[in-house]
Amino acid sequence: MLDLPDDDILYAALLARDPAWEGRALVGVTTTGIFCRLTCPARKPLARNCRWFASADAARAAGFRPCRRCHPLGATADGDPLVRDLLARLDERPDHRWSESDLLALGHDPSTVRRAFQRHFGQSFLDMARAARLRGAVASLTKGSPMIEAQLDAGFDSASGFRGAFARLFGHPPHRMRQGSDLRADWIDTPLGGMIAIADDQALHLLEFIDRKALPDGLRRLSAHVGGRVGLGRTPVHDLTETRLAAYFAGNAPLLQVPVRLHGTPFQHQVWQALQTIPAGQTRSYAQLAHAIGRPAATRAVARANATNRIALVVPCHRVIGADGTLTGYAGGLWRKERLIAIERGYA
Template sequence: MLTEHLTDDDYYHALVERDAALDGLAFVCVTSTGIFCRFTCPARKPKRENCRFHTTIAECMEAGFRPCKRCRPLLRPGEGDPVIAPLLEALEADPARRFRQSDIAAMGFDPSTVRRAFKRRFGMSFLEMARQRRMGAAVQRLAGGGPVIEAQIDAGFESGSGFRSAVTQLFGAPPRHWKDMPLLKASFLDTPIGPMVAICCDHALHLLEFADRPALPAEIRALRRDNKTGIVTGRTAVTDRIEAELTGYFAGKPAAFTVPLSRHGTPFERQVWQALRAIPPGETRAYLMLATALDRPTAFRAVARANGANRLAIVIPCHRVIGSDGGLTGYGGGLWRKRWLLEHERRMTAGIPASTAEACP
């Protein structure tokens, strides 16, 4: 494939140049806006650290990004298809609608034909795409008050449980043959910089992420797949433990996290995550410094990928990694949170009360 050997730097250069050769073969996801675009989009180009690149629309939507309204990346591949274009128009007009098979039939289309056409074009069915749009709309409403997410997860929804229901759908109902198997338990934890989702078993913490992280849906699916089990809402003793340790952390107590962690990731990723945990609060490292410390000085890109694959925010402090020039690099929870956490830890180690740190932008 044309995109097989391209690096993210190659993609970004093509984006800046509006290279039409990659149109439809790859897409840019912009973390600062939550949208994804074609490479020829006329909008002002985002900063490099805010860009994520995927080669399919399915990957973009599964990562929680919604299509750009200017370049309309969904319509471009479907031009001339009498099945796809009208349904995409209907979805764009009402992205919060709960579409069903009967709605497709009522528009005069055969549901089986629509399913095959969307799978062929986008890698997901129309109903799957509609579900992804509803999830993206829920996150967008949560963030609608400005850059700082309100701690109360219910704010801004038609019903108080709207967002919880949207995220809960990601966990899925476990198949019947899992009925007697241990399930992972998911719970929402409030923090001064926004709600987090903690997923635990009876023995370890498997995932800790901010609830509005664009990649959260894909991470939850990967977690279900890797553990071959289901996820339901609930708590374990591990949930109580990580909640207590997070409370202490945000109160300005410098004690290390001792909650037991699940063993996931490749051997190299685990090596990088261990190096991240060795960075003291109040200090930072560059990707190259981490790679050198691991005796892999040329593997700084692999270190960056392992950093991005971390599913345990704050506990494995990937926010303490910055660019070689001292600038902030991308962070799944948002650069404003990265700034907040670094400033919070600077004040923590300086003995400044946490109440003043909570005023950080």
């Protein structure tokens, strides 16, 4: 990450609770011995009582303790008690058909919940709950369960509702996913949420977080590339990907060595291959990536190619940041980008 700017810039960001500095800077308050996010809702200290740090490790090494209000050791969403509470409840009841009435019964205003989840994850809590229910349906269909059984497992009241949700995710109705195919789609759980992995017996073709808004479009494009040969199921490449991802998140595998098949233009291939050369724990700007492939004037084209990457983490587009160090442009959500970069600092 880039060096911290002048104290005056950081103090102004602290007073404004500027979210652009999430994951880039922390403030230690000498009068309390506590360090916080710049977005912390606590009363702001005087400028002379502030010390600035690029990481939580640096703040703790200087003798500061983490704030109990903004939780600076976790991702941005971890600092929001409402979000933490509802995510815990969703983990406990992933098959429950959550509604606004449930939120009201828990004492939450649905509009407040909606804004909080949109801010942190780019989608509502109810959207996340529907994705969790659909996950159960994918698992049932992958195991060969009858359609009605998969529908009930997913918690949908009608077959049309289930087919509609499935079609929005995959781009076509569920019955087509059970026909003969060469590529297989399955679900992989990670600490940052579920992912859809599509692979054949030789390589990984797609790996995306389930809640990414562009996932259905990505699935449709892949289907077009391979002539519609995508169905539900699992291959040895799925098992390998799941094992390597677990090691990566556990801090044991900085390089996700999974064979991949890239579907795109020659220029996109060039950008995606360059992404794979960025070591874990390091970042590059779009301009630096353009220079690395010998196309210094193609910064915008590089950014577009980065955004169209369909193999998350293995092709690490999250390691590309803004020229000023801001965590911009990650389709999987800035909160994930923040968490991934924090994980990879350990590898550095």
